[in-house]
Amino acid sequence: MTDLNRRRLLAGGAILGTGGLLAACTGNTPKENSGGTVDAARGDNAKPGKHVTIGFSAPQADHGWVAAISKNAAAEAKQYSDVSFQPVEATNDVTKQISSIQTLIDKKVDALVVLPFDGKALTSVARKAMDAGIPVVNLDRVFDTPQAYRTWIGGDNYGMGQSAGEYVGKRLKDAGVAKPLIAEVAGIDNLQLTQDRSRGFKEALAKYGYTVSIRQAAQFTVESGQQVMSNILQARPKLDAVWNHDDDQGVGVLAAITQAHRSEFFMVGGAGSANAMRLIKTDKSVLKCTVTYPPTMAASAVSLARLIAQGRGMSDLTEHEVPAYMVLASATVTKDNVDRYLPLGFES
């Protein structure tokens, strides 16, 4: 009887111990705070003006990039003493995002920054805000009509492909490769942004007389990147260059390359994660370059919203108003300039 009890006690202890260890294992606080905004030099725009309230709505983070968007917006707002920042709960439910933006309209915020989950579906509520006299800064995913936003600021997917194509084309031409074998690992294929990126890449390569030898789509996930790349490496025993659309799936792509012991080519990444930039900096992997699609645009959007709400223009431009449309250039980050871009990289 006592023996049984003791055994139960032991078993119970083991279960508790396991639970304790497992619970301890969920801790995920990084040791240092990383990623975020940079302090760019500003004209007299930084001087405090009229106090304004800026509402912010974005989708729920399903990968590092979207997570960085919300973080960057909040960090930027904190830098201004004249801004109160009002973010609403991040959601991937269109109706929820509409109703949360409606709440911000009812609160009569001075300006709105919106990254819509779906630009089409959120056009009407953004228009409502504009009609109510609240200027909307539309972030990245564009609304259906210019009536729905005061200013649009976003990245350039075609330009991203173009930057990657330019880098690949130039580097191969400089190396004197006549008929290079170029592979492309795309993101989710039925997204417009993936098609834009691929078109930019193709057209930039065409200038050098090059074509993509093999193109396969992954799912923007690490696992799919690994799977697609391991097969591509079998399909092409020799490659000269690889462009991978997304640095997050790039972790998997790089794992596949290491596992296949291949290194005869160079690789270009996409989006610009901090991890990819660190690899470029050490210059020990095949990753030599990444083309950015910067989530810092959220920080810029907040500062634009502030200026618009305060009725000010951008101090370095002659106009008294903030421009209505801003496409951010996709930067080509290599070993030579990586130090400048590293603080802008997002933790995937």
Added chain:
Amino acid sequence: MSDDVTVPPVDEHARVERTAGVAATWGGRLAAVRGLGLVGVLVILGVVGVVTTHGRFLSGGNLVNILTSSSIVGVVTVGMTFVIIGGGIDLSVGALVALASVWATTLATQDLAIRYGAWVMVFCAVAVGAGSGLFNGILVAYGRLVPFIVTLGMMVAARGLAQSISDRKTQLVTVPSVNALASDELFGIPLLVYVFAAVVAVGWIVLNRTTFGRRTFAVGGNAEAARLAGIDVRLHTALLYVVSGLCCGIAAIMIMALTTTGSSTHGDLYELDAIAAVIIGGTLLTGGRGTLVGSILGVLVFTTITNLFVLNNLPTEVQNIAKGLIIFAAVLLQRRGRTATG
């Protein structure tokens, strides 16, 4: 109603066990034919591969690549085979792989692993997998809930927990001995493939050469008869989900090695891949009959199709159509097989 009331007479016990055994050999023979069919499919795919890729398909590197790509879903499929033969279904496998991979790669776990050894991560992944499986099993067996619903709930909840622990970020594995599982090779074959082979071997022995395996067939074939034969059906059912969860934990370690990360996006749609492989492998979705070898052949067929499409640089859409058609064909074949024997 208490189970103690009806103690089955010894001879009945023996009879039911025997019928269960007969059912198993029938199933075995039937599946052997179907297994042969799958080997045929693989051979056809191989011929197509050789013709369309100028022999590159048959290069050692590519064959190893197919095995490596199969290994993770393969391990999940071993567990799924047990659950389905036992008359259940487990929709939570993909999410459990994600959860275990995330749990085992948090900074806290990796800190412990660097201090005490990689086994901490292995233990963590396996414990999370088996623990979640036990949770499924208790709800199904003792809570008398439909497995489809229980594991559907687990699928959503585990994925959500994985997302909240990881904050939807990709967690890099910094412990070299874990990554070595995929990058180190023995006789030119990555260690991952050996892990896969070991899991299949153990699974085969347990299913075909132990009481546990015979009971699995008995419980899936006719739970009431199994109960009358003295099998603790509920306990056994619960254990089947533990087996499946355990396999997910092992698969999580493998995916951590292969992708060098833990992520809440891992194991996407594994439940479908694994169930499809089990079904085309000749296991009855209603339970009681099936083979592990068939399931593994099923996994190989799917991986080979993916491989062939990439080798020929064809788009993914066509690939999915081909996979769907193969599932239809397999199920039709299965129905014909059943009407022929019964």
